[in-house]
Amino acid sequence: MSQCLQTVQDYALRAIGIGEKLLPRSDFTLCQQVTLIGSGLIWNLYFGFLALFFGFFLANALAVARFSRNPWLRKPAEWFIFVFRGSPLFIQFFVAYEALVQLPRAGIDVLGITVATSWMTKAWAGALLVLMLNTAAYSAEIFYGALRNVPKGELEAADAYGMTGWRRYRRIVWPTAMRLAWPAYTNEAIFLVHATTLVFFSGFPAFRQQGDALYYASYFADKTFNPFVAYPIVAGYFILLTLCLIGLFGVVNRRLNRHLPGAAKRLRYRPNLIR
Amino acid sequence: MKKIMLAAAAALALTAGMGMAQNVRIGTEGAYPPYNFVNDKGELDGFEIELGNELCKRAELQCTFVKNDWDSIIPNLVSSNYDAIMAGMNISDERKKAIQFSEAYTPPPLSAYAALSPDADIKGVVAAQTNTIQAGYIAESGATLVEFPTGEETIAAVRNGEAEAVFADRDFLAASVNESNGELVWIEGQDKVVVGEGIAIGLRKSDTELKGKFDKAIESMKADGSLNAMIRKWYGEEALIF
Amino acid sequence: MFASCADPKTLEGLAWLMCYLSSGKHVLFYLSFGTVILLLLITAPVALLFGFGGALAARSRIAPLRWFGKVYTSMVRGVPDIIFFLFVPIALDQGFEWLRAKVFCDPSIPIRQGNEFLVCAAAKLPLSTSPAWVHQLYGIALAIIAFSIVFGAFAANVLRGAMDAVPRAQLETAEAYGMSPRQVSRRILIPQMWTYALPGLGNLWMILVKATPLLFILGVEDIVYWARELGGSKTSAYAYPHPDWRIYYFLAILVFYLLMTWGSERIFDRIRSRLSRGQATAAGEAMRKAAT
Structure with missing residues (x-):
């Protein structure tokens, strides 16, 4: 037990570079596996939450652009959504990495200021960028569908109150669209968090053996020749993570629906998968 | 009665094994030139492929090369997807815990x-x-x-x-x-x-018989100088030889 | 492939490129697109079958079967699919060999020896004497089973939702005609659910298409494998030396997938309008109005 505490001290933050430098090389214990894989989960959380956060805003902008009647706004948004929804995330990672390493190492001169580029090839930036654009495309499609389904009556009521433009969008259209989109968006969030496992299996290399949960799981599976321990541990962690996510989105859902008497109190799973 | 039948089955298995050349599958990475790589015809090629075929000829084994990712090359050996590894793999203490090695076929590289x-x-x-x-x-x-x-x-x-x-x-x-x-x-x-003690064939620990055969073949190639000639052919004149 | 390509070192420009793109390795690359499509064409119906079983099990009146169905349908919600892909093929492979070892091998020799998984030669799958293509096919078959299990669970979700969406009144009418529960299922529920299932299934097909690059992780020599192999910089140990060209190969794959998804979308639009005909849904109603 005390040995395990020691392991936790050594490896709980290994994925972000704090603690023991070398990974365990032999005599692997269950405690080591649970600790290190849990430590890798930090990266999954980092990618998942930041990508969702930034992606949310970008997706809203894209949805509005796609809904717009101006082709200069609509066409680019449609193409962006088509490219990111139409191709596998796995390939997007590869292409993004290969493209990012082509940026000049010394940095790019923008108006006399040198902008460093080398950090873009690191997983924390490059993979986050890909995940963000990817989830933005999927979410934009969801939000676009919701915008189209905003009840005509609500829009007419807003007009009657003399609301126009931004005010009408912010106070009437957007809240209703969010309410309609939320169940599907919850789904998208779960898929995105699951997709973070691909980061270190794709083009982005692991620095100093700091990787995500699956990186450590495959490390253990390869060293112990036994996939029947490490992978189920990852699976367990992800089930917990998914449950937390559903809980969190459920809270938001209740808030979005709070004015509707008898509206769905619980988020129901939509079998029409969006991803 | 049951015992006799088992014995008969075992004898049958033995004779079946002796009747023809033993089949050995050799795992390699196919992405490590000039040790092993996939040439432009899409076939495996390289020093280890040539060496492996020669060793098998001497040991009277029927060998086939199998491509496998480097990552999982040892796990797939121990789970018996193939019987030997020739993939520029150095002898090391860490690996010795999982598998055994034949005699080295290159000097410590x-x-x-x-x-x-x-x-x-x-x-x-x-x-x-x-x-x-x-x-x-x-x-x-x-x-x-x-x-x-x-x-x-x-x-x-x-x-x-x-x-x-x-x-x-x-x-x-x-x-x-x-x-x-x-x-x-x-x-x-x-x-x-x-770094390392020389490149060798990786084998399952339980496969002592196969190790014996490969060791003997490597010995014989060292003795008649054909191994050195092959190393020179693939790595040039300055390469380390035995 | 062509006689003029016998000595690529002497070639230049377009002639070199033509020879390069028709080398044996490139032919394998082109064939691997076939592997991907083959996998899709086999996996889709098998997964649908699994999904059908899962959905029926989840609605079953026998409790253990229902629990199994529920666990199966909900597992893909909690666990990333890639974990199943890393896990299921190995488990299947060892499971099959273990079963065969029970039949063909001497039971006194343990199968697990230390870290080794050992079965006698007769129980190996495929036999070590079989040619290379059998081994490759076996690998692809394991991949197909893994894909089918995972996507079957997704499909079960979709089909369960679709079964719930068939209007109660239609089922009740069938009952009023004196049909037994089985007859209601077979004659009304299953034929009627497709229009509700189609959007979800179409979506699922897209997910499946976009999941095929994961074959690479399963060790199948698919398009990603060959793209990496061909794209990497090549020294003069190879007949066609070139610098790092991976990005071009990956862009080609990207375009392939965009075409696949774009084409699929067109096809699904057609099926959707066919299935909506005469249905008590908004789309069906719109078609009825358009016709009259």
């Missing part, structure tokens, strides 16, 4: 650092292939290790500046360094580092 400039920092960011003895060496040397699944990607990482240097088997790096028109160079004083 030299590893080397290559970089874009001869004075690059070997304690900086160094690229190495995952699960190699070189990766272990870098992790312990205090440098920052960046791992890639194939050897080719480690070189690409130096070319595009992702890593400051690459540490790998010298014979593997040599072709890339020599043909880069001076882009890639050896790091001064760091181009001949001895």
Whole structure:
């Protein structure tokens, strides 16, 4: 037990570079596996939450652009959504990495200021960028569908109150669209968090053996020749993570629906998968 | 009664095994020239393929080469997807815990650092292939290790500046360094580092019989000089020989 | 392939490129697109079958069967698919060999010896004497089973939703005609659910298409494998030396997938309008109005 505490001290933050430098090389214990894989989960959380956060805003902008009647706004948004929804995330990672390493190492001169580029090839930036654009495309499609389904009556009521433009969008259209989109968006969030496992299996290399949960799981599976321990541990962690996510989105859902008497109190799973 | 039937079955299995040449599947990576690679016809080629076929001829085995990713090359050996590994794999204590090795078929090979400039920092960011003895060496040397699944990607990482240097088997790096028109160079004083005890055939620990056969074949190739000739053929005149 | 390509070192420009793109390795690359499509064409119906079983099990009146169905349908919600892909093929492979070892091998020799998984030669799958293509096919078959299990669970979700969406009134009418529960299922529920299932299934097909690059992780020599192999910089140990060209190969794959998804979308639009005909849904109503 005390040995395990020691392991936790050594490896709980290994994925972000704090603690023991070398990974365990032999005599692997269950405690080591649970600790290190849990430590890798930090990266999954980092990618998942930041990508969702930034992606949310970008997706809203894209949805509005796609809904717009101006082709200069609509066409680019449609193409962006088509490219990111139409191709596998796995390939997007590869292409993004290969493209990012082509940026000049010394940095790019923008108006006399040198902008460093080398950090873009690191997983924390490059993979986050890909995940963000990817989830933005999927979410934009969801939000676009919701915008189209905003009840005509609500829009007419807003007009009657003399609301126009931004005010009408912010106070009437957007809240209703969010309410309609939320169940599907919850789904998208779960898929995105699951997709973070691909980061270190794709083009982005692991620095100093700091990787995500699956990186450590495959490390253990390869060293112990036994996939029947490490992978189920990852699976367990992800089930917990998914449950937390559903809980969190459920809270938001209740808030979005709070004015509707008898509206769905619980988020129901939509079998029409969006991803 | 039951015992007799079992004995009969065992005898049958034995004679069946003796009747024809034993089938041996050899796992290799196919991405580590000139040790082993996939040539432009899409076939496996390289020093180890030629050597393996010669060894099998001498040991009277029926051999087939199988491609397998480097990452999972040992796990797939112990789970019996093939029976031997010839993939530029050095003998090391860590690997010996999982598998056993035949006699080495190369002298302890030299590893080397290559970089874009001869004075690059070997304690900086160094690229190495995952699960190699070189990766272990870098992790312990205090440098920052960046791992890639194939050897080719480690070189690409130096070319595009992702890593400051690459540490790998010298014979593997040599072709890339020599043909880069001076882009890639050896790091001064760091181009001949001895890591590992020699490259050998990896085998399951329980497979002592196969080890015996391969050992004998390697011995005989060492004795008549054909192994040295083959090393010279693939690695040039300056290569280390027995 | 062509006689003029016998000595690529002497070639230049377009002639070199033509020879390069028709080398044996490139032919394998082109064939691997076939592997991907083959996998899709086999996996889709098998997964649908699994999904059908899962959905029926989840609605079953026998409790253990229902629990199994529920666990199966909900597992893909909690666990990333890639974990199943890393896990299921190995488990299947060892499971099959273990079963065969029970039949063909001497039971006194243990199968697990230390870290080794050992079965006698007769129980190996495929036999070590079989040619290379059998081994490759076996690998692809394991991949197909893994894909089918995972996507079957997704499909079960979709089909369960679709079964719930069939209007109660239609089922009740069938009951009023004196049909037994089985007859209601077979004659009304299953034929009627497709229009509700189609959007979800179409979506699922897209997910499946976009999941095929994961074959690479399963060790199948698919398009990603060959793209990496061909794209990496090549020294003069190879007949066609070239610098790092991986990005072009990956862009080609990207375009392939965009075409696949774009084409699929067109096809699904057609099926959707066919299935909506005469249905008590908004789309069906719109078609009825358009016709009259």
